Amino acid sequence: MNTDAPSLPARRRRKAERPAELLAAALEVFAERGYSAARLDDIARRAGVSKGTVFLYYANKQALFRAVIETAVLPHLAAGEALLAQDEGDPEALMRALFAGYWRVLGDPQLSGIPKLVMAEAGNFPEVAAYYHEQVVMRGRALFAEIHRRGVARGVFREGDPALLCQLALSPLLFVCVWRSSLGGCDAGAIEPDRFVEAHVDMFMRGLMPAASARSSS
Amino acid sequence: MNTDAPSLPARRRRKAERPAELLAAALEVFAERGYSAARLDDIARRAGVSKGTVFLYYANKQALFRAVIETAVLPHLAAGEALLAQDEGDPEALMRALFAGYWRVLGDPQLSGIPKLVMAEAGNFPEVAAYYHEQVVMRGRALFAEIHRRGVARGVFREGDPALLCQLALSPLLFVCVWRSSLGGCDAGAIEPDRFVEAHVDMFMRGLMPAASARSSS
DNA sequence: TTTAATAATGACTCGTTGGTCAGTTGACTT
DNA sequence: AAGTCAACTGACCAACGAGTCATTATTAAA
Numbered sequence: 293m294n295t296d297a298p299s300l301p302a303r304r305r306r307k308a309e310r311p312a313e314l315l316a317a318a319l320e321v322f323a324e325r326g327y328s329a330a331r332l333d334d335i336a337r338r339a340g341v342s343k344g345t346v347f348l349y350y351a352n353k354q355a356l357f358r359a360v361i362e363t364a365v366l367p368h369l370a371a372g373e374a375l376l377a378q379d380e381g382d383p384e385a386l387m388r389a390l391f392a393g394y395w396r397v398l399g400d401p402q403l404s405g406i407p408k409l410v411m412a413e414a415g416n417f418p419e420v421a422a423y424y425h426e427q428v429v430m431r432g433r434a435l436f437a438e439i440h441r442r443g444v445a446r447g448v449f450r451e452g453d454p455a456l457l458c459q460l461a462l463s464p465l466l467f468v469c470v471w472r473s474s475l476g477g478c479d480a481g482a483i484e485p486d487r488f489v490e491a492h493v494d495m496f497m498r499g500l501m502p503a504a505s506a507r508s509s510s
Numbered sequence: 511m512n513t514d515a516p517s518l519p520a521r522r523r524r525k526a527e528r529p530a531e532l533l534a535a536a537l538e539v540f541a542e543r544g545y546s547a548a549r550l551d552d553i554a555r556r557a558g559v560s561k562g563t564v565f566l567y568y569a570n571k572q573a574l575f576r577a578v579i580e581t582a583v584l585p586h587l588a589a590g591e592a593l594l595a596q597d598e599g600d601p602e603a604l605m606r607a608l609f610a611g612y613w614r615v616l617g618d619p620q621l622s623g624i625p626k627l628v629m630a631e632a633g634n635f636p637e638v639a640a641y642y643h644e645q646v647v648m649r650g651r652a653l654f655a656e657i658h659r660r661g662v663a664r665g666v667f668r669e670g671d672p673a674l675l676c677q678l679a680l681s682p683l684l685f686v687c688v689w690r691s692s693l694g695g696c697d698a699g700a701i702e703p704d705r706f707v708e709a710h711v712d713m714f715m716r717g718l719m720p721a722a723s724a725r726s727s728s
Numbered sequence: 729t730t731t732a733a734t735a736a737t738g739a740c741t742c743g744t745t746g747g748t749c750a751g752t753t754g755a756c757t758t
Numbered sequence: 759a760a761g762t763c764a765a766c767t768g769a770c771c772a773a774c775g776a777g778t779c780a781t782t783a784t785t786a787a788a
Contacts, residue, residue, distance in 0.1 A: 305735045305784055324633045328546035332776065342737050347777065411692035412630035415542045418695070425696035452709075455700050460710055463685035464678060470688070471681075474629035477636070478643035482673055491670075492678055499713040523754055523765045550746065560767050562748080571746065 311349050311359075313339045316402075318360050323405025323473055327357055327413045357413075358420055362427075364406050368397045369431050376435060383443035384497070390439055391493045394432075394465055399485060404469040411470065433458045443500075450502045457500070464492045529567050529577075531557045534620075536578050541623025541691060545575060545631045575631075576638055580645075582624050586615045587649050594653060601661035602715070608657055609711045612650075612683055617703060622687040629688065651676045661718075668720040675718070682710045 317339035321330045332353060336343045350356040372393050379386060397403055414421035436458040443449030468485050535557035539548045550571060554561045568574040590611050597604060615621055632639035654676040661667030686703050 303736060303783065326544050326546060326630055328544060329634055344737055353776065408629060411626060411688055412544055414692040416547055421693055422696050425693055429693065429697065456706055456709055459701055459706060460682060460713065463682040467681035467685045470629055474632040475639055475643055475647065478640050479647065483677055488674055488677060491674055495678065495717040499717055521766065525765065562767055565747065
């Protein structure tokens with residue numbers, strides 16, 4: 293099992309690198325097992341330290357959990373906001389870029405455990421859920437809503453409740469990302485995430501256009 | 511807190527009703543807390559029995575978990591299959607009926623904890639995940655694929671990989687159902703599930719029609 | 729080389745919880 | 759009313775895992 297024997301276990305003092313390593317290890321284990329079933333000992337081992345060390349950097353298990361959630365997503369969101377602020381181009385292209393951006397994050401196997409984790413544990417950590425909702429969900433929606441607004445103004449998107457449309461736009465991405473880190477193992481190869489997302493974006497963009505064609509809703 | 515004092519705790523022997531009551535209680539607690547964090551004692555209490563009684567009906571916690579998953583969904587799926595077998599009507603109407611059926615199940619707050627539970631715990635219970643995939647996912651897809659096939663045959667649906675289209679069709683429903691039992695609390699009122707599903711179905715059906723309009727994908 | 733400061737360890741404690749079982753009590757038979 | 763069966767109970771046990779802390783090892787400064 294453990295074939296670390298040859299490489300000397302070389303205990304090292306690396307105050308600077310530990311937090312990030314612990315966070316990465318914790319994200320893996322939390323995503324695999326869920327909060328309760330994740331053992332601090334496993335997280336520590338995967339980060340290459342002993343359990344006691346974890347408590348040197350995080351007050352307790354819950355604090356570690358919070359830190360994982362907070363640090364994994366926020367930078368990406370901020371990047372998206374920055375990009376949107378400076379780009380004033382074609383709303384349709386911008387919308388596709390937004391999808392690509394979301395998917396760059398959600399599609400990353402490293403990060404795709406986060407949504408599943410948040411959903412699964414929201415009931416046990418109302419404060420974390422509230423924080424995530426405010427800092428991730430709301431901001432993510434705002435990004436979408438802004439692009440949609442510009443598109444409607446130019447007449448290239450049809451109108452509609454932005455929150456609803458955003459949910460409509462993102463739920464397949466979120467779902468495939470949750471799927472991959474849960475039933476993905478059983479379902480291997482059935483659906484290629486990239487192809488799936490591409491198909492969804494095409495379909496969504498078509499549905500977002502003003503009803504120019506003959507068919508009207510019943 | 512506990513104001514059960516007045517009503518006599520009346521211990522009763524009810525062999526027949528216990529399993530269903532335990533299953534219902536277990537579903538609630540598992541869905542709220544996740545597998546590991548759910549205490550057998552809570553489940554028992556919520557079912558109105560003592561912890562020991564649980565073990566009279568289920569060998570252990572894992573067996574109870576399996577039973578919850580298995581009994582909650584299968585009957586509905588079977589009903590859907592039966593309905594499809596006898597109805598030979600218009601594929602478009604049938605497809606809308608399928609959505610309505612899925613949503614009748616997924617939209618039920620009682621049952622909506624199941625998908626979240628399965629996703630969250632798939633990593634900890636590979637056998638349960640495999641079972642669910644085979645007995646629920648595959649059969650659910652088959653239902654969709656059959657209707658899609660009929661629609662393509664009559665030329666009212668455009669062609670495409672049925673598995674992919676099915677995922678596209680269902681992921682918003684699944685997502686909103688998972689959402690409701692996780693971040694739904696924070697997000698109360700932001701999106702009405704029924705309206706959301708309605709919007710999705712309309713949009714999806716429009717996307718499923720053959721490309722009769724001028725716009726083609728670049 | 730010696731010393732001081734502190735990063736890291738791992739054996740320990742202690743609360744929690746899955747699972748057991750000897751005893752209790754409700755319901756049915758005679 | 760007495761007897762019998764088994765559904766039900768709850769005190770108990772053992773395992774497990776979060777969190778502690780006295781000790782050890784590493785690094786940089788003196």
